[in-house]
Amino acid sequence: MVVCAGCAVHTGPSPREMQAMQEAQMQKALEMMNVSIEGQQDFLEGKDTEAARAYRRQTELAEQQDRALEEQMRRDPEYARMQAESDREYREFLRQNPSGIETEFNLSDAEEAELGFGMVQQFLSGQRLEADEGLQRYVNSVGMWVAQQCERPNLPWRFAVIEGQNPNAFAVPGGYVFITRSMLDLIETESELAAVLGHEISHIVRKHHLRWVYLNKEFETSVKRSEEQLGALNPATAAKFRDLGKLVQRSMEQMNSPQHKAQLSKGEEMQADTDGAVLAWRAGYEAWGLLAVLQRFEATVRDRYAAGAALTGHPEPLERFKLLALALNSQPEAQTLGDTGEQRFQQALARGQSR
Amino acid sequence: MKRFAAALVLAAAGAASAGESGYVPKAAELRDQPVATSRVVARIDAGRPVELLLRRGAWVQVGSGSATGWLRLAEVRGGSSKPVSGAGAKPARPIKRSDSGIRGFSEEELIVGSPNQSEAAKFRGLGVDARQAASFARAANLKSRKRDYLEMDEYMPEGGPPPGFFDE
Numbered sequence: 001m002v003v004c005a006g007c008a009v010h011t012g013p014s015p016r017e018m019q020a021m022q023e024a025q026m027q028k029a030l031e032m033m034n035v036s037i038e039g040q041q042d043f044l045e046g047k048d049t050e051a052a053r054a055y056r057r058q059t060e061l062a063e064q065q066d067r068a069l070e071e072q073m074r075r076d077p078e079y080a081r082m083q084a085e086s087d088r089e090y091r092e093f094l095r096q097n098p099s100g101i102e103t104e105f106n107l108s109d110a111e112e113a114e115l116g117f118g119m120v121q122q123f124l125s126g127q128r129l130e131a132d133e134g135l136q137r138y139v140n141s142v143g144m145w146v147a148q149q150c151e152r153p154n155l156p157w158r159f160a161v162i163e164g165q166n167p168n169a170f171a172v173p174g175g176y177v178f179i180t181r182s183m184l185d186l187i188e189t190e191s192e193l194a195a196v197l198g199h200e201i202s203h204i205v206r207k208h209h210l211r212w213v214y215l216n217k218e219f220e221t222s223v224k225r226s227e228e229q230l231g232a233l234n235p236a237t238a239a240k241f242r243d244l245g246k247l248v249q250r251s252m253e254q255m256n257s258p259q260h261k262a263q264l265s266k267g268e269e270m271q272a273d274t275d276g277a278v279l280a281w282r283a284g285y286e287a288w289g290l291l292a293v294l295q296r297f298e299a300t301v302r303d304r305y306a307a308g309a310a311l312t313g314h315p316e317p318l319e320r321f322k323l324l325a326l327a328l329n330s331q332p333e334a335q336t337l338g339d340t341g342e343q344r345f346q347q348a349l350a351r352g353q354s355r
Numbered sequence: 356m357k358r359f360a361a362a363l364v365l366a367a368a369g370a371a372s373a374g375e376s377g378y379v380p381k382a383a384e385l386r387d388q389p390v391a392t393s394r395v396v397a398r399i400d401a402g403r404p405v406e407l408l409l410r411r412g413a414w415v416q417v418g419s420g421s422a423t424g425w426l427r428l429a430e431v432r433g434g435s436s437k438p439v440s441g442a443g444a445k446p447a448r449p450i451k452r453s454d455s456g457i458r459g460f461s462e463e464e465l466i467v468g469s470p471n472q473s474e475a476a477k478f479r480g481l482g483v484d485a486r487q488a489a490s491f492a493r494a495a496n497l498k499s500r501k502r503d504y505l506e507m508d509e510y511m512p513e514g515g516p517p518p519g520f521f522d523e
Contacts, residue, residue, distance in 0.1 A: 095503065120478060121470035129477060136481050144488035149499055158482045169460040176478075183460070188410075190495075196460065203458045268458075274505045284497035286412050291428055296375075299433030301461065317461070318432075319521055325429035328413070330510035337412050339497055 098151050098275075099207035107210070109174075113156050116174025123172060130161040130181055138348040142190060143177060143197045149282035150205045159197060167297060171200035173209045184349065186296050190341025194283055195290035199276030206275070208268045273324045280338075287328060287336040294321040375407040377417070378436040380523045385424030389414030397422035402436045432523075 039055025073080040094100055107115065130136065136159075143159035155175030164180025171177055177200040179193075187193050203209065273290060281287040298317035328336060382401045387394040389411050397419065399405065405417040405426070414425045483491070492499070 098504065117475065117479075118470070121472055121475040124471040124474040124478065125469055127474075129474060129481075137483065140481055140483045141488055141491040144483050144485065145492045145497065148485055148488055153485065156482070158478060160478050160481055166461070171458045199460060200458070209458055270507075278502060278504050282500055282502055284492065284499060288410075288412050288428060292410055295377075295428065295431065296433045297461070299377075302434060318523070322429070322521060323516075326516070327505050327510045329427075329429060331505075333413055335502075338500075339495070341495060341497075344495060 096151070098205050099210075109152070109155055112210075113174035116172045116176050119172045120176050123170070123178070127162045127164070127178070130163055132161075134351050135161055135348055138344075139179065139193070139197075142193055143201075146194050146198050146279050146283045147175070147201050149279050150201055152205050155204070157201075167300060169196055169200050171203040171209075173204060173207070175204055177201065177204075186300065187293060188342065188345070189289060189292075190345040191280055191285035191339060192289035192293050193345060194285045194341075195276045195280040195287075196293055197276075198279035198283075199272045199290060201279060202272040202275035203268070206268070206271065208272070269320065270323050273320055274327045277324065277328060281336065284338050286338040286340055287331070289340075291321065291324050291328060294324060375433065376404060376435065377407050377431045377433050378402060378404045379426070379430055380432055380436070381430070383426055383430045385417070385419060385422055385426060387424060389416070389425045393425075396424045399426075404435065405431065407431070407433075 039049075039051035039053075039058070042049045042052035043055045073083060139161055140159045144157055147153060147155070147157040152175070157175040157177070159177045159179070161184060162178050162180055164182050167180060167183040167186045169177065169179040169183055177197060179196065179200075183196065184193070187196065273294070277287045277290045280289055294317055298321050301317060379399050380401060383399045384395045385397040385399060387396050399419050403419060405419045407415055407417055408423070409416040410428065413428050415428050415431055416423065416425050417431065
């Protein structure tokens with residue numbers, strides 16, 4: 001460091017030192033990004049690898065930075081106010097647009113419905129609708145009523161029971177929801193049906209299917225932009241930043257990796273679970289229906305999930321059950337109560353069987 | 356129609372799960388009423404089987420030996436605590452992600468062939484409109500209520516679930 005007494009210009013790092021610092025910072029950033037995803041994977045699996053240790057160091061560093069930020073907020077009320085304001089704005093944006101996807105990417109509802117209906121035609125190549133029209137109408141009434149409580153009530157919502165050996169339900173962009181007969185057999189009340197349909201409605205409201213497309217597009221744009229920016233730099237500087245370009249490329253590949261997709265997808269399933277419970281509650285039902293379904297679901301698929309679940313996007317049902325229980329138990333119990341509609345559900349099912 | 360709706364309103368108290376079996380993964384206290392402050396009528400050891408009788412909101416009424424009482428729903432697991440193994444067990448098979456863009460409640464491989472337009476047209480014809488859904492809800496005495504979604508930071512302890520949270 002060059003220090004000239006009384007001379008503001010030369011108080012601080014020299015240009016060469018500055019450059020060295022920038023390079024060191026970039027190097028650090030490169031290293032950090034290199035370790036993040038495989039390191040996280042190793043760390044979560046409890047492996048003691050270099051990547052896992054680096055991940056832990058990185059996490060500790062991030063925590064230190066968080067604490068420093070908190071300290072700053074504590075000392076500077078104006079900064080804290082701005083931070084709170086931006087949090088509020090973001091929450092409000094999410095409330096109006098739960099998908100969290102910026103509008104410039106959004107398809108119109110009509111476009112999304114058209115895209116989705118094409119997918120429905122494909123989906124139904126391997127599936128058959130249950131013949132019982134009364135049951136189909138009943139499931140549509142419950143589903144449509146729940147969908148009226150969501151942020152996208154005007155989609156062309158359609159619900160259908162399909163013949164199916166596994167308890168399952170499916171969401172297709174545009175407002176199309178399927179539930180297998182086998183899942184209906186696992187359900188005992190209308191509140192439980194409402195919550196399972198609510199889970200699928202949440203995937204559509206949050207545009208979980210479209211997020212992958214969005215992410216890919218986002219990366220394409222950012223790679224293109226960084227190439228343009230590189231082109232504008234002088235060759236020596238540009239050469240330095242090439243590594244960064246390669247890194248962006250690499251992080252794109254990592255984003256596309258099954259592990260990362262699984263991680264992201266897990267978060268989405270859990271979000272759809274809590275959303276589904278809230279949507280059922282908004283519709284007048286008790287909020288515990290999905291937890292009860294997950295309890296039975298977990299028991300039926302316990303062996304099937306015993307192996308091979310780690311690589312799928314769906315967390316083990318037990319994990320989902322526990323997290324949903326954590327979420328619901330955090331709420332005042334009085335605010336989780338409502339109708340179960342058990343008799344309506346049992347009657348709708350019995351009418352179909354008596355035919 | 357009116358009389359029919361009134362009968363349905365009366366039915367809203369609790370949902371039966373009669374005859375289903377379950378177990379408690381951790382030692383639990385059986386309560387007299389579905390209320391946290393009610394009297395403890397029995398203690399159940401970890402891994403003991405219970406019979407699920409009735410669910411009411413966050414609570415489930417169970418029978419355990421000669422005792423009957425209430426547990427929190429989150430304290431109970433369905434099925435048996437003993438892992439199914441041997442000849443009767445279904446083989447564990449990896450479940451592949453379907454890349455069809457269709458999200459499932461649980462993941463399974465979807466067989467996708469050529470588009471089935473007639474079944475899709477039938478599907479499109481199934482729907483009810485918003486007005487019909489509202490009249491269904493009126494008949495069932497369901498009233499819509501306002502509430503924000505639960506954000507993870509509301510219920511998740513800082514730093515994620517506590518150690519051992521997922522262990523059983």
